[in-house]
Amino acid sequence: MALFSRTPDEDDTIVSLVASGLRRDISFGVLPPDARLKLTDLRSRYGGSNHSIREALRILSTEGLVEAEAQRGFRVASATEADLADILRLRVEIEGTALDWSLAHGDVTWEGSVIAAHHALGRAEEAVAAAPDDLTALEWDEALRTFHAALAAASGSPRIIALQKQFYDQSRRFTLAALREARLDFAARKARQAALLQSVLDRDAPAARAALTDNILGDLAPHRTGPVP
Known part of the structure; x- marks a missing residue:
């Protein structure tokens, strides 16, 4: 069940909630280092649209918690x-x-x-x-x-x-x-x-x-x- 339900008008609030959930789960090891982040899985867990998920991942990539890979989507940043x-x-x-x-x-x-x-x-x-x-x-x-x-x-x-x-x-x-x-x-x-x-x-x-x-x-x-x- 998604943590946040989809609404007709997804806005910055939804993106912020998704980013917060991802940030927490990365920090607590629920999403481990180097784990692939698939949009379908993230939508199922956090709710929102593909757009809001991508925006949340973009925010986390600027924070250094997520890394974008050319043609391969996103993954959790390494932790060596x-x-x-x-x-x-x-x-x-x-x-x-x-x-x-x-x-x-x-x-x-x-x-x-x-x-x-x-x-x-x-x-x-x-x-x-x-x-x-x-x-x-x-x-x-x-x-x-x-x-x-x-x-x-x-x-x-x-x-x-x-x-x-x-x-x-x-x-x-x-x-x-x-x-x-x-x-x-x-x-x-x-x-x-x-x-x-x-x-x-x-x-x-x-x-x-x-x-x-x-x-x-x-x-x-x-x-x-x-x-x-």
């Missing part, structure tokens, strides 16, 4: 050790710059949003560590995304915010795979996140950037030995 290293390198640079700019321009309201996002993430990490099921994983994934987005939010640059989101989304598959494989050290994560928050509140840009790098690389960079399963 080299892909991970490249994504993490870009996240460190882009999110580090965004955080520098946020520290320079962010006000008390921004600090409050970072504190709130950190608190929500802490609760979500406790929940997923205690019971790593689909619901807690989904809530944790969203809390982690919100925390990193909050750090960049006061940068004053819509473009760097968009890049932060793009490369964060590309890294989600690896983080969620680490969760499924029980490779996350939640005690160490809590300490890293606390250090990052404190350096932000201290307005210590070098320490904040170093702590952010530790958080991005964290459980992933030292342990990846092959493609995401």
